[in-house]
Amino acid sequence: MALYKEQTLRIYNSLTGKKEVFEPLHQGHVGMYVCGPTVYSKVHLGNCRTFMSFDMVYRYLVHLGYRVRYVRNITDAGHLEDDADQGEDKISKKARLEKIEPMEVVQRYTVDFHNILRKFNLLPPSIEPTATGHIVEQIETIKLILQKGYAYEKNGSVYFDVLKFNKDYDYGKLSGRRIEDMIANTRDLAAQDEKNNPQDFALWKRAEPQHIMRWPSPWGEGFPGWHLECTVMSTKYLGETFDIHGGGMDLKFPHHECEIAQAEAGYGKSPVRYWMHANMLTLNGRKMAKSTGNNLLPDEIFSGENEILSKPYSPAVVRFFMMQAHYTSILDLSDEALQAAEKGYHRLMDAMELVEGLPESPASEVEVAQWRQRCYDAMNDDFNSPVLIAQLFEAVRWIHQVSEGKIRLSGEDKLLLGATLNGFVLDVLGLEKAISGSGQGQTLDGVMALLIELRNKARTDKDYTTSDRIRDALGELGIQLKDGKEGTTYSL
RNA sequence: GGCAUCGUGGCCGAGUGGCUAGGCGCAGCUCUGCAAAAGCUUGUACAGCGGUUCGAAUCCGCUCGAUGCCUCCA
Secondary structure: OOHHHOOOOEEEEOOOOEEEEOOOOEOOEEEEEEOOOEOOOOOOHHHHHHHHHHHHHHHHHHHOOOEEEEEEOEEOOOOEOOOOOOOOEHHHHHHHHHOOOHHHHHHHHHHHHHHHHHHOOOOOOOEOOEOHHHHHHHHHHHHHHHHOOOEEEEOOEEEEOHHHHHHHOOOOOOOOOOHHHHHHOOOOOHHHOOOOOOOOEEEEEEOOOOOOOOEOOOOOOEEEOHHHHHHHHHHHHHOOOEEEEEEEHHHHHHHHHHHHHHHHHHHOOOOEEEEEEEOOEEEOOEEOEHHHOEOOOHHHHHHOOOOOOOOOOOHHHHHHHHHOOOOOOOEEEOHHHHHHHHHHHHHHHHHHHHHHHOOOEOOOOOOHHHHHHHHHHHHHEOOOHHHHHHHHHHHHHHHHHHHOOOOOOEHHHHHHHHHHHHHHHHHHOOOOOOOOOOOOHHHHHHHHHHHHHHHHHHHHOOOHHHHHHHHHHHHHOOOEEEEEOOEEEEEO
C-alpha cells in the first residue's frame, strides 16, 4: 500500500491562509508547478533556498508514493527590469551590455543554475520548459483572453484589463490586496502610459526597433509578458486545474496574482488548488543586495572566497542549515549559524554510519515504530523539516546509547531505525553523506593508516614527543585525528 | 504611506491558550599520557506596553523593529 494512504499530509495554502489536508485532484498523482529563475545572472542564494524548499516538497511527495509531475520553468524572455511593464527586458539588457546574443546569456546562466542546483543535490524537475519555447502557446492564450473580453490591444501591445476582470472575479485574493486600495495608492501617470489603468499588465509587448528578442504575432512583432508564460506552461503540462503551485514569497504579488487572473479569465476557473510560498533568506540580519555588498553567491560559500564567512562550507552543510528552518520562515544566514549547522550535520551523518554495526538484543528499550511515525507527523505538518530534524537527533542519541551498551535494541528495530533514517535524511531531506574517497581517497587512506600506526606505536612506547609531533603536524595540514574506542580515525 | 509575513534563551531555529522541540555555544562530568574528537548532564527564553482569560510566548489592541511586494522618493 502506498504510504500516502496511511499518512495525512497538511499543506499551508497561501490562498486560504489555512493548513489544509492535501488531496490531489487525481488519486495517487500530483501536479506541481514552481516558478523558476530568470536566467540573466548567476543564481541568487535566496533563489536556491526557494528551489531547495520545493525540492524537499517534491522529494517527500515522491517518498509518500505519489507519482509527481514536477514542472519548473526557465524564464528566458519577457521579464522586464521593473515589474510595472516599464524598462528593458532583463536578458536583452544583459546581452546588450556584454555584446552577446540573448540566447548566449540564457545558455550561460541556465548552465550555471543547473550546476549550482546539482551541487545542492536538487532533483531535476520532470519538465523544465522555457518561455521562448512556448511563444505559439502564449499567443494562443492571449487570443483566448482577448476573445473573453478581459484584454485589449493598443499600438501593437496587448494588456490585461484588471478592472474589468475584477468586476467578474476577485483580483487580489491571493495577496490580500483590494483593488480600491491599489487605485488609491497609484500615482496618476495615465498621460504617458498606454495602459487604460495602471493596474493593467502586459500580455504582449510591442518590440521597439532596438529590441533584439522579438517574434511575429497578430499584433505585430513583439514579445510576451512575463506573467503569461507560467499560466501557459502550467496549463499545457498540468491542466487547467492542478494541485500545487510554488514560488518565492516575492512573487506573490503581482506575478502569482496575475497568473490567477489570466487563468480565470481564459478558462473561467481557479488554476491552483494549493498555493505554497517559500520565504526569504537574509544575510547577517539584512536583505541580500549586491549594491551594499551584503551578498553571497553559492560558489563563494563553497570555495570560501568571500569577505563574509570565516571558512568554506559544503553544499550539504548549507542544505542542512536551510532544512533546519521551516520553508515559510525568514531564514537568516550567518557564519555562526553555518558553523553550528556544520557540526550538527556531521553529528547526524556520523551517527548514521554507526547504525549497521550496533549490537542487537532480543528486545528493544526504545519505541522505534512510534518514533518513525513522529518523523512522518513532522513532515505531514506542512513539511516541517526542523521538527523532523529534531526527531532525527532523538535517534542519534539512541544510537550512541546503544553503541555504549546503555540501552538495548532488537535486530528488527535496528533495521527499521536504519531504513527510516536513510529514508528521511537521504531521500526526503536530500542530504548527502560527507564527501570522502575522491580520486586520491584510497592513497590518502593508506598514508593515514601508516601515520596512525606509527603514532600509536609511539604512544604505547610512551614516546609522546613523536606521537604529538605527528598529531600536531597533521593538524596544521588540516587533518584532525580522532581517537575513539574503536581506534583512531581522521577527518579533513 | 498601503498590503503581507514576522520579532523566541549567547547564536540559529520549532512551537500558536495550560503538558516548556532540536542544533551550536557556554559550563560540569566521562574518556584520554595530555589534548582533540566523541558521549552524558545542564538552560522556564518568548520585542515593549495595555487588554481578554482561572491561565498567554500562543488571542485582541497599540508602539517599536525586521523582511518582501506596492506606492512614494529619486
